[in-house]
Amino acid sequence: MSRSPSDRTRLIRSATRKPTEGRRPVNPPIERASTLLNPSASTLRDPSLGPVYGIDGMTVQHELRALIAEMEGAIDAWLTPTGLAAVTIPLLALTRPGDTVVATDAAYGPSRRFLDRHMAARGVTTRYHPADATTDQIIGAMDGAKLLLIESPASLTFEMIDVPAVAAAAREKGVLTVMDNTWAAGLAFRPLAHGVDVSVQAISKYAAGHSDLLMGAVAVSDARIGKAIFNTIEDMGWHTAPDEAWLALRGLRTLPLRMNEHARSALQVAAWLQDRPEVARVLYPPLPGSVGHDLWARDYAGAAGLMGVVFNGGSEADAEALLDALTLFGLGYSWGGFESLATHETSQMTLRRHAPALKGPLIRLHIGLEDPADLMADLDQALTGWRSRSYPA
The missing domain is CATH 3.40.640.10 (Type I PLP-dependent aspartate aminotransferase-like (Major domain))
Known part of the structure; x- marks a missing residue:
């Protein structure tokens, strides 16, 4: 057949x-x-x-x-x-x-x-x-x-x-x-x-x-x-x-194999981030409950590793300190390569005529082909520093 x-x-x-x-x-x-x-x-x-x-x-x-x-x-x-x-x-x-x-x-x-x-x-x-x-x-x-x-x-x-x-x-x-x-x-x-x-x-x-x-x-x-x-x-x-x-x-x-791996890892990281108290929202359509999930599930056969993370309070200085604390995420524009990247994107909201209401800074993450467990450990140590700055005892 x-x-x-x-x-x-x-x-x-x-x-x-x-x-x-x-x-x-x-x-x-x-x-x-x-x-x-x-x-x-x-x-x-x-x-x-x-x-x-x-x-x-x-x-x-x-x-x-x-x-x-x-x-x-x-x-x-x-x-x-x-x-x-x-x-x-x-x-x-x-x-x-x-x-x-x-x-x-x-x-x-x-x-x-x-x-x-x-x-x-x-x-x-x-x-x-x-x-x-x-x-x-x-x-x-x-x-x-x-x-x-x-x-x-x-x-x-x-x-x-x-x-x-x-x-x-x-x-x-x-x-x-x-x-x-x-x-x-x-x-x-x-x-x-x-x-x-x-x-x-x-x-x-x-x-x-x-x-x-x-x-x-x-x-x-x-x-x-x-x-x-x-x-x-x-x-x-x-x-x-x-x-x-x-x-x-x-x-x-090799695009299909790489994209599948990006998507698999990104979904793990997105779900983990969504449960963090420091995070207000994870903007990643494949994540159940995220923006546009129903349309993604209906029309898409896969996903990228790119997502947005809106933090629960905190300042722009806190966001920059978080990026500086990361050791496995490169700080640079573009995405789609084998490497994980992070950028701070709150300032771009000022270009919009209908800017969304965000509870805190917006960070964009690209989840690369590293082990997602290592990426989550890197994010965890950076978020520990975020808590000490944003929510002092």
């Missing part, structure tokens, strides 16, 4: 395909080239022979694009120099002066900056809905808009959106949808299969998996939308180098 291959198999099988002739390496070679030589003058612009110029991408870029498209269920996918570029390219490609974009008030900070600074200066207005808006409120906010930018879970506070319902309503209203799906990495959730027009993600994070490259990806299921995105990439010259593409391709092969 035949069966469809699992994600684990699909992301590896192209590496083990039999060569058509001779032998070949498992991984494609890195071809560093700007100029590509031709057999004759008549073939200089013949696309049937492959890339005309190095900017078009060589073997490794094309294989990575094909693998991302397969993972996303897309007809095509493109690589971008950063995850932020993966968000901004569709915004540029699909809107014009006079248009309105709708986005969550919890939008990723650099995406929000691009909307408020670059897009606003070019006549595109952004309307922000509250991060905790109901599905009906989000649908109502789309009236007269050209594009809806979706983040689910939302940045920092991890609110969930009913993506299938919102995407269906957007299609009825003639509103295009773009979803930043970095948290799910194109694996735990597939936006295109739920009616979204464009799925974007930061390949820098889970797909690469080793905190050593910058890259994004844009995937589509509609050729017309894809053409607009391709034209924008071509016109702006936003392309990627073969070395980074090779690293991303290598990371993508």
Whole structure:
């Protein structure tokens, strides 16, 4: 009886395909080239022979694009120099002066900056809905808009959106949808299969998996939308180098195994933190009782290791002291690599028009591939110091 291959198999099988002739390496070679030589003058612009110029991408870029498209269920996918570029390219490609974009008030900070600074200066207005808006409120906010930018879970506070319902309503209203799906990495959730027009993600994070490259990806299921995105990439010259593409391709092969481990460890840490008296709330959709858990359980096949932790009182100085006390968590931005990270995010709430009421500082944790028991022991010793500062005897 035949069966469809699992994600684990699909992301590896192209590496083990039999060569058509001779032998070949498992991984494609890195071809560093700007100029590509031709057999004759008549073939200089013949696309049937492959890339005309190095900017078009060589073997490794094309294989990575094909693998991302397969993972996303897309007809095509493109690589971008950063995850932020993966968000901004569709915004540029699909809107014009006079248009309105709708986005969550919890939008990723650099995406929000691009909307408020670059897009606003070019006549595109952004309307922000509250991060905790109901599905009906989000649908109502789309009236007269050209594009809806979706983040689910939302940045920092991890609110969930009913993506299938919102995407269906957007299609009825003639509103295009773009979803930043970095948290799910194109694996735990597939936006295109739920009616979204464009799925974007930061390949820098889970797909690469080793905190050593910058890259994004844009995937589509509609050729017309894809053409607009391709034209924008071509016109702006936003392309990627073969070395980074090779690293991303290598990371993508093991993505399902790594994400499962991130999610397993993160759920343990989240449940442990939720029972701590120092913690007011853990913002992690896979955790029962957390924000958006029901939607996550209904629509998602997995999870990231990224969460928010709202403390029960305490000052900003206490939060910084807590981070300084950690020994296994690196203090740095981004996430999705093998290592655990911690950042202090309360100040970013000031960017929001509908800032949430928090009982104390907001810390963002990325749970890496270390032993979760060791991570909890590290958090425990740091929290001991928190108690002595915040709740003196």
